[in-house]
Amino acid sequence: MLLIISSIVVACGAVGVSVYFAVKNHKAKTALETREREVSRKMYELAILKELGDRIGYSLDVQQIIDIIVNSLHQFIEYSAVSYMLLEPEKVMFKMHLERSVHRRFVNDIRDRMLGSLGALLDREFDRKDVKEILSGAIIIEELEEPVRSFFNIPLVIDEKVVGVLTVADTKTGLYKEEEMTILYKIIQQASKAVTSLQGVVKTEQAKVSAMVESMEDGVVMTDADYRILVINPAAKRVIGQEKKTGVTIFDFIDNLGGKMDIRGRLEESVKLKKTFVSERFGIKERFYQSFVFPVKTMSALNADEVLGGVVIFHDVTREVELERVRDDFTSMIVHELRTPLSGIQKASELLKRPSKKASPSPKQYIDIIYQNSSGMLDLVNDILDAAKLQAGKFEISREPADIEEVMSNRMDFFNISAVDKKIRLMMSVDKNIPKGVAFDVQRVKQVLNNLISNALKFTAEGGTVSVSAFGHETGAQINDETRKAGVQLPEPLPEEKFASLPESLVVTVTDTGVGIATEHMPELFSKFKQIGNKTLIPNIKGTGLGLAIARGIIEGHGGIIGLVSKVDAGSAFYFSLPLAKLEIK
């Protein structure tokens, strides 16, 4: 009996315990379920944010991002339809996904409500006509007369601007609590935050890239796979002479390139065959280009190597072409100048070997010809060697104390014969206050004087005057005051700014009453490869044009300056300075 009672007690106890556990269990279960739901929501939130993160990584397309959210929404919210509206430049895009079939009125109702809230958010009126509608999911069934009973809107905000609204709706009542709305709101907010900050980064990067492309000297054109121009910089427009035009198309290039480069064909090869192309040089509108065509591929891992379009670069090689031309001209001119005396020598010797029956020049005259031509050629060869030394930076000046007056008189004697021949007055003046004992390279300065005086004689017509003058220049003094005091006549005043920073110097001028030189030609004069272009301007003048380049090398080697002032039809004055250098004791 006792056993029975005790077993009942035990049983009762067991029941009590089990009830206790059952109640406790139930509580735990509820808590667990809540937590599970929370966890799954968190998981969903994380999953959707991760998916967004992955996909936003290469896309800033708002619609695409909303689509991602919308497509995964059913995992935690129940709805008949989810829809969004996005502002487009001309239209309002309305996309609705039906989870269950509804009546047409249901769709219209949502559309109108959304349009209304969009209008309220943006404070502007929207017309139904502007709505571009896309329906997907379940079909419309007219028999289902269920109205919208649950509904909530979330504004889509990117970079502090409303771009649209997202709406969840159902035919059942009281579906959406604050909890669901908060979560969705949070997701949208996070997504828009991500897009906003990404867009910010992209904007800065784009600004950098477009500033770079805009300011590039090379023309850059990028097209999509259908050859529509996506990017074009001013330099590219300049290539085809369409600087002012907006909306340049590939056809503008085809028309203006005039068959010089098959831009369409090359882009096609690039887009379809992923081929890179490098063109030969070609000229358009007086400029020369080399063009490069590359395929533009995507960089993301997802669809790597997909060709988005092509890019064409027009590299301006006009300067190179010009330099090459100048160099070629120079080379052929040197060859010509070397051959001329040589062929003279050759022809004269041929005639000497095979005496003509005619009363033509005597053997002595032929020998004179040979002598003159070989001396001329020797001078030329020396000039070429000097020019080469100058270029290699191996031009040496050896200074010794010398008397400029003596050097000038010596050159006067040398040129007097040819001046008399040409009926030109050759004069010389040396200021009495001239500094004595200036150290300079006598042979080299003679070479400079030779060049300047022979040029002056060449460019001066019969009856003209060539005068060579020397005077001193004090530090900081006005050079034109000094020329006046020294009684030196010039066609134009000397440039004060060039003399302003000179130390105490000796200045020599060679003035002629010749044709003069136009200002635009002056800079070319002292450069190695240039001789004034229009030969007919200066009749009967030939030469390599090396002389002045060498003269400049000599004077600059002394630490002096060389230049000219000129007036067309009045004459020119070349000047150079030699600083009063103390002779260094070696």
Add this chain to the structure above:
Amino acid sequence: MKKILVLDDDPIFIESIRASLDSARYDFVSAGNGAEGLKIMEKAKPDLILLDIMMPTMDGMEFLKQVNKKYGKGATPIFITSNLSSIEKVSDGVSLGIRGYFVKSNESLQGIIGTIDRVFQK
């Protein structure tokens, strides 16, 4: 008698051609630039021209163009005798109807005279 016109600013070249041409067969005229050459052409009507390129006032290429305009391309056999040897100049000359191109320093007087003789043998 055939008349030869030599246009060259190098008097030595003119003299060497004059000295080499057989005066029994050829008359000889010369000038130092293209402009003078055009004047001579009007009066002298040469049968053959030796033409330098680099000459002052009017160069050889301009002379060729003027002659072509006035007398028709290739009406008078013209040989360029120059010390320039750029391919461009040769091809420019050929398109202007020249008969031949001599680089003076590469050619003997005998060679030039021989070519002139052959033009008139045909």
